[in-house]
Amino acid sequence: MSDSLFVRYLSHVREALGQVVPDLPPAIVARVEVTPTRDPSHGDLATNAALLVAKVARRKPADIAADLACVLESVPGVASAQAAGPGFVNLKLAPSVLQEVAAQVLRAGESYGDSQVGAGTTVNVEYVSANPTGPMHVGHCRGAVVGDALANLLSKAGYGVTKEYYINDAGAQVTALAWAAYWRYLQAIGTPLTQDEFAALVPGGIQYGGDYLVPVGEELAQRHGTSLAAEGGRPAPVDVWMKTVRTETVARMMAMIRADLEALGVHHDVFTSEAKILADGETDRAIDRLAAKGLIYEGVLEPPKGKLPEDWEARPQTLFRSTEFGDDVDRPLRKSDGSNTYFANDIGYHADKIARGADVLIDVWGADHGGYVTRMKAAVAALGQDGKPELDVLLCQIVRIVRDGQPVRMSKRAGTFVTLRDLIDEVGRDAVRFTMLTRKADAQMEFDLDQVVAQSRDNPVFYVQYAHARCCSVLRGAAELAQAGRLAGDLSVEALSALDLSGLSSDAELALLGRMAQWPRVVESAAIAHEPHRIAFYLQELAADFHALWNRGRDDAALRFLHEDDAELTRTKLALVEATASVIRSGLRVLGVEPVKEMR
């Protein structure tokens, strides 16, 4: 059993605390923390224990801290313990404790950092969920990456994770798409109509004019001949073709979207169709259940304040009592034509997710859907029981694409840089993924096309991958030496993990080991907070520690990794390098970024 270093010392601290201040309420003991120190001069670990219990113990924090330090001094692996500041206790660890971290990493491999915090809890992460009306737009990209990385992160933390895509294939958008595809079909069979003549027949005009529907029309023509049209290639009544064109076009669009997701390295476990949920009557049943709880009624809403929609008129409608759950106003479930609002269908969808049994639901949405969060949480609270399941909505802010410091116009008409595919083709999947995770999801972000491909310190993608490549380069060098008979000893990971690592004693080496010791902690806290960007930041810090050590080797030959005259020392250093590479891989895996072996 190899507990994280922080967990181990936390229990030591709690034990010591019990000796210094007996009979503490468990609620207070639970809040005791052991954290990394911010300043290396404070040692390796710090605890806030004395500050927390001072009030209950009716003693000064500093005095308790002094007593605690006294007890902790004698804990194995503690080099020194000191009371500091307003009542912290700082622990400096013996180098052997940190050296053991490397061995622990090597034994666990990429599973180092795996946690059990989520064991027994199932999470459904729903993300992307772009309308099936065309290829993926760069606007979808951030949510796709954030959701995917979050799902990976939760898995690593022990949660049972389902990655889900919600297909919005029931709304008016899809009908508009079908009209547009139908036009391409008519063209394919040689209709005499001009585009304008046809557009005049379409409610709302042709909304999807993109070329990507041309092959869809051709395929429809191939499969159905002229059977979807009237005499002479003229448009047939809607009931002749709509259903067919709609389903087949949506299927084609989803295939396109899946290919885009594939290019981004995103894989969902479940694709759920809005139309299917509606057709199966799940939406109606969910609303019936709400009605049974007295949460549905017919009523008239106050007009919205400020600018009124031009055609606004008071009318009675079917409303959900979201105000019972903290919303400002009750929310409508039916449009004036009697069909469901998006919200109503989303209630059905979430009821379906709840029925499938997740303990936690996570929705990843664009920031423009922010206004729906409260009502959706209200609906989930109403459908669930005793606050279960919990719904967390992650809002992803808009990404501004920038080149040469100038925003890149993403105009559909100009056809410049609208699709996700364009972006991936230009900078690569890894750069896209990593960069999307270098900001908190709800913070605005600039995506600089020049910077993300730059091979320099200020490009985090490069910086982290370069650290891994450097590790691999050292390991390759070692293998070559061994091959040439100039390096003795077993270089396998198993052998390295069994070595005495006391040779790793410089500040830079210990700092790197200390950073690796934090990895399990970072995984847990990021998973609990639903913040995958923390992984990206941790990797930058880990890479920085490794590069710093590497650079020390320029001046101080003793800090280099390969020493032809000392095989034992070399193997010790290789253990550190291998461990570093392993943690970087483990982190990049969470982000869905390839750990490259060399930079080209």
Next chain:
RNA sequence: GCGCCCUUAGCUCAGUUGGAUAGAGCAACAGCCUUCUAAGCUGUGGGUCGUUGGUUCGAAUCCAACAGGGCGCGCCA
């Protein structure tokens, strides 16, 4: 008009859920480096954490008000 999100160094952003003297990178400044481990290194300066109150041992973090930016506000998803 109302609601939600945001405001931290010149710029782009972190800040481990309330902890110590608020941190990185870039830019600026000062040295070093012309290969010893390619795509530099080391150091320095830089802050009223939007403003004002409040909560407490302790606030960038929680609460209230105000200022500025973004998003949204029946029948778009």
